[in-house]
Amino acid sequence: MRDTERYPVKGRNSLYQVYDTVPFWKVVKNFVAIQAARYTPFLPMKNWLYRTFLRMKVGEGTAFALMVMPDIMYPERITVGKNCVIGYNTTILAHEYLIKEYRLGDVIIGDEVMIGANSTILPGVTIGDGAIVSAGTLVHKSVPEGSFVGGNPMQVIYTKEERSKREAENI
Template sequence: MSGKLGGVARSLLDPRTYAQVFRLLHFASYSHVQQLRLLDRGPEVSFAPNVSFRNAERITIGRGTHIGEHSIVWAGNTSGRIVFGEKCLLAPNVTLTASNYATEPGRFVMDQPKIERDIVLGSDVWLGANTVVLAGVTIGDGAIVAAGGVVTKDVPAGAIVGGVPARVIGWRGGVAPENPAAAAEVAT
């Protein structure tokens, strides 16, 4: 028991402990607290205290939306926006990024130009745990993305999608849309 107490005492006396605490507080302020002032959010919006926002001046969150723990919502550095409809539900560990790197051969990834495109979530969208939504995607009203899905293309309203990359695996309420051609685009 005294060995554990000695370890705690050493930690409390070690200046590196306090430096790490300062770094964590700085990061929380940079990625959450400062960004909250820039968000355009409707009433009754809620999110966990550890949600990370970037470039929040280009993020709009609709009424009643909830964003789960450890989620990341990153608008582009210059133009990419993220827009949430009303009553969206994001489970923990969801990532939305309106920016991506190009993949031209012969250039390091870090030297590639960034490609920024808007992400739009309709109303009543549910993104399961560990979902990733990439730049340029629109997810229609009432759509559901299964846990672990990586959304690279638009999702029609009412669709249930899952997988990597996400594909239509069903329809909310079991009813397919009246325009099956629109659904077939994301199913392939």
């Protein structure tokens, strides 16, 4: 399941009230930093932008592909471990604005995680060390360490033990 905090709103939908929940100038700063990072081909520069301007926690050796879209409202709630690959056009959300409430949740991506292109990670999710997320996956719940997951909605394809056994057979 996802670990999110829920905040009810009255009146108009929560997105319409966005600047009651997050400062306008924070969003502008984050937008500029994210757009610069999305288009730069220099991986160390991306990590520097994320760490410096967005206050994301990004481990050494982690590579964000082109067009990755971290959360624009609450990027400081995203942690990515060491030596990860975040695939092209992946979206990592730490918020969701709904009609009668908005939700916030930390996203924690462990060490040596591979996330395939065009995946979406929802708020409040933890992806365990060594996990693999197939391209195009909607990560709507936490991913066990070392497992291989995929699909929309996400399903476990192989557990850590099943993956280890398959890899041993293919040596």
